Each structure stands twice: as C-alpha cells, then as structure tokens.
Amino acid sequence: MARKKIALIGAGNIGGTLAHLIGLKQLGDVVMFDVFPGVAAGKALDIMQSGPVDGFDSNMAGTGDYAAIAGADVVIVTAGFPRMPGMSRDDLLTKNAGVMGQVAEGIKTYAPDAFVICITNPLDVMVWALQQKSGLPANKVVGMAGVLDSSRFRLFLAQEFNVSVEDVTAFVLGGHGDTMVPLTRYSTVAGIPVPDLVKMGWTTQEKIDAIVNRTANGGGEIVKLLEKGSAFYAPAASAIAMAEAYLLDKKRVLPCAVMLNGEYGLSDFYVGVPVVIGAGGVERIVEVQFTPEEKTAFDKSCDAVKKLIEDFKKLGV
Numbered sequence: 001m002a003r004k005k006i007a008l009i010g011a012g013n014i015g016g017t018l019a020h021l022i023g024l025k026q027l028g029d030v031v032m033f034d035v036f037p038g039v040a041a042g043k044a045l046d047i048m049q050s051g052p053v054d055g056f057d058s059n060m061a062g063t064g065d066y067a068a069i070a071g072a073d074v075v076i077v078t079a080g081f082p083r084m085p086g087m088s089r090d091d092l093l094t095k096n097a098g099v100m101g102q103v104a105e106g107i108k109t110y111a112p113d114a115f116v117i118c119i120t121n122p123l124d125v126m127v128w129a130l131q132q133k134s135g136l137p138a139n140k141v142v143g144m145a146g147v148l149d150s151s152r153f154r155l156f157l158a159q160e161f162n163v164s165v166e167d168v169t170a171f172v173l174g175g176h177g178d179t180m181v182p183l184t185r186y187s188t189v190a191g192i193p194v195p196d197l198v199k200m201g202w203t204t205q206e207k208i209d210a211i212v213n214r215t216a217n218g219g220g221e222i223v224k225l226l227e228k229g230s231a232f233y234a235p236a237a238s239a240i241a242m243a244e245a246y247l248l249d250k251k252r253v254l255p256c257a258v259m260l261n262g263e264y265g266l267s268d269f270y271v272g273v274p275v276v277i278g279a280g281g282v283e284r285i286v287e288v289q290f291t292p293e294e295k296t297a298f299d300k301s302c303d304a305v306k307k308l309i310e311d312f313k314k315l316g317v
C-alpha cells in the first residue's frame with residue numbers, strides 16, 4: 001500500500017511540529033507549503049535528517065507551489081499569523097481572513113478529496129470560511145480546538161488530583177475562545193465524574209472553578225509567557241490525534257469544530273461538539289443533553305462565533 005500523503009499549509013511553529021510528529025509516528029510523507037518556501041524546505045530537510053536516528057523513512061518536502069500538495073490524503077492548515085501578547089484570538093480575524101481564501105483555492109484545486117483540519121485562529125470562523133470557500137463537503141473539513149482545550153483541562157485536573165493524565169477524561173464544548181464550555185459533569189477520573197470527586201472531598205468547587213477558568217484562558221497564558229507567538233506543541237499533538245483517527249479509521253470520539261446541520265437546534269456554522277472521526281471524516285455528531293446552565297453557556301459561546309462570522313462577512317474578503 002502506498003504511503004499516505006499529508007500536506008501542511010503553513011510551515012511555522014505548528015507546521016514544523018506537525019511534520020516532526022508525522023515522522024516520529026510514521027503516518028506518511030509530508031509536503032509543507034508556505035509563502036516562505038525556503039523555511040518550509042529547510043524544516044522538511046532538517047526533520048528528514050532526523051529520520052535515520054529516530055528510525056522513520058517519511059519523505060518530506062517544502063514548497064511554495066500548491067501543485068505539490070496534489071492528491072494529499074490529509075491537509076492541516078496553520079497558515080496565518082499567531083497571537084501576540086495582549087491580543088485575543090478574535091483580534092486575528094482581519095489578519096487571517098484573507099489567507100483562508102488562498103488556502104481554500106489551493107486545496108480545492110489540488111486536494112479536493114482530502115480530510116482537512118484547520119488550526120488557524122480565530123478557529124471557528126476560519127474553518128467555516130475554509131469550508132465555504134473550498135466547497136469541500138462539510139464532513140471532511142474540521143477545526144482543531146476541542147482536543148487541545150480538553151487536553152489542557154485534563155492536565156490541570158490531573159495535577160489537582162495528583163493522578164495520571166491518562167486516567168482523566170475531559171469534555172469541552174463551544175467555540176475556541178474565552179466562552180468555551182468545559183463540562184465538569186462529563187469530565188472524570190477513571191469514570192468518576194468531577195462533581196462526585198468534589199463530594200468525595202478530593203477537591204473543592206472553588207478549585208474546579210479556577211481550573212475551568214484557567215482552561216478557558218489556556219492559550220492566553222502561553223502567549224503571555226512566550227511573548228512572541230502562541231502555543232504550538234499541544235496544538236500540533238491535538239491535530240495529529242485527529243489526523244490519526246481519520247487515517248487509521250479509528251472512530252475516535254473527539255471534540256472538534258464541525259458544521260452543525262440541525263444538531264443542538266443549530267445550523268450553518270462551525271462550533272466545537274463531540275464527534276466520531278473515522279475514514280468517512282466526521283461520521284457522527286454526538287448530541288448530549290444539557291442542564292439549563294450548560295445550555296445558556298453553550299448558546300453564549302455559539303452567539304460569539306456567529307457574531308464573528310458576521311464580522312468576517314463584513315470584511316468582504
């Protein structure tokens with residue numbers, strides 16, 4: 001069987017980390033596209049030169065020509081500008097809006113059958129724009145946010161309970177912004193829901209509230225520390241989990257930004273909900289029952305995404 005081909009649009013911090021992980025996990029060959037093709041080619045060559053040491057044979061190439069992504073099985077999009085201190089994800093709207101049109105055109109022309117994962121922020125709007133402009137089926141165009149937000153939530157919970165991250169599951173819904181909705185009721189340690197752990201005296205509600213708040217602002221905490229750019233290791237790992245679920249038909253249940261089509265009583269925009277990812281792309285959207293408070297928080301998050309889509313439309317790009 002021929003190797004899988006994975007195209008990375010954007011060869012910056014996340015793009016380079018993605019390529020390295022694809023090599024280490026032997027997921028396939030890599031083509032990195034960037035408006036700075038030398039950077040893409042340099043990173044591709046550097047990572048390929050680690051193959052003999054780490055034992056992987058992936059071919060990696062960097063390019064400034066979209067034709068090189070032809071036939072890609074998966075495309076992961078990080079093209080655009082990262083956040084700087086003091087910026088919200090939404091502040092990136094005007095900077096990254098124009099980029100999505102070019103990327104959509106490239107994918108539509110050369111890799112229309114690919115499974116496309118968007119990482120560029122503001123995520124929910126950018127992935128919506130990518131799907132609209134490329135015309136690819138919505139079940140093949142998803143946004144990476146929930147896996148990252150859940151991973152942050154899992155880490156903070158594991159630290160609080162002093163247990164392995166492996167035994168913590170977490171559930172985060174909504175847009176990838178300050179209005180995201182971490183659902184503690186569906187977050188567990190080895191199946192024990194967090195509210196039960198509060199009752200068992202493992203922690204307090206105040207501490208859980210602080211962890212929820214830290215999760216919602218998890219990206220900003222890193223932007224502040226880095227001072228020049230935004231998180232890249234955990235975002236790359238999260239997108240790779242999604243790509244792996246598709247390439248290996250794992251049917252993983254992962255929180256992803258997807259186009260709603262009547263689910264949760266909503267339609268025609270992207271927001272983070274749990275979905276099944278397999279060889280068919282988004283194979284199923286999971287509709288959980290909300291408490292009234294959760295519904296209010298989810299609606300608020302959806303409203304924030306919808307407002308940003310309206311702002312995007314006004315830009316006329």
Ligand code: APR
Nearest residue numbers: 010011012013014034035078079080081082099119120121
């Ligand atoms: N086409 C292709 N690549 C582009 C384009 C474009 N039109 N515009 C910019 N790029 C490239 C840049 O040259 C750069 O190499 O995108 C890359 C972005 O890399 P970084 O600046 O290192 O940003 P990164 O940390 O990888 O984040 C990328 O993901 O998480 C989001 O908010 C983050 O939107 C940002 C994106």
